[in-house]
Amino acid sequence: MSDDCIFCKIVAGDIPANVVRETDATLAFLDVNPLAPGHTLVVPKDHYERLGDMPSDVATEVFHEVYELVPRVESVVDADATTVGINDGEAAGQEVPHVHAHIVPRFEGDGGGPIHAVAGERPDLSDDDLTDLAAEISATHRE
Numbered sequence: 659m660s661d662d663c664i665f666c667k668i669v670a671g672d673i674p675a676n677v678v679r680e681t682d683a684t685l686a687f688l689d690v691n692p693l694a695p696g697h698t699l700v701v702p703k704d705h706y707e708r709l710g711d712m713p714s715d716v717a718t719e720v721f722h723e724v725y726e727l728v729p730r731v732e733s734v735v736d737a738d739a740t741t742v743g744i745n746d747g748e749a750a751g752q753e754v755p756h757v758h759a760h761i762v763p764r765f766e767g768d769g770g771g772p773i774h775a776v777a778g779e780r781p782d783l784s785d786d787d788l789t790d791l792a793a794e795i796s797a798t799h800r801e
């Protein structure tokens with residue numbers, strides 16, 4: 659647990675949240691400032707800042723909870739679709755430094771955009787650049 663982390667405090671029960679599901683390693687609760695009705699966050703109970711900081715079994719459980727929750731939340735709020743996203747790191751917009759997956763219910767004509775809308779200017783990469791990048795990523799090990 660990290661002392662000044664708001665999500666650790668929710669996990670510890672020190673501040674209230676609208677909890678929707680709990681497993682050994684995860685907690686899911688409603689976002690306090692929702693982008694849509696049913697906007698839910700799934701967090702590991704232990705404090706990890708970045709996606710890659712989580713052990714593999716915890717990462718698996720977090721994603722499994724996303725898998726379990728998306729159809730449930732859609733059905734409860736009668737959504738047409740869902741955007742699932744993780745702001746992984748400050749430059750990506752992460753404000754709470756404790757891993758959390760957003761489940762954002764989406765509705766036809768809700769005025770939102772696809773995940774493609776989150777990035778800025780698109781890079782100009784050739785086919786060779788893509789081939790090289792794929793090879794480099796494929797050959798890299800996690801630090």
Ligand code: AMP
Nearest residue numbers: 664675688689690691745751752753754
């Ligand atoms: P991010 O920008 O990905 O770090 O998102 C942080 C999210 O946490 C925002 O959508 C906030 O509305 C949400 N949030 C912050 N504090 C709380 C809280 N006490 N309970 C529930 N959600 C929260």
Ligand code: ZN
Nearest residue numbers: 663666705756
């Ligand atoms: Zn935390």
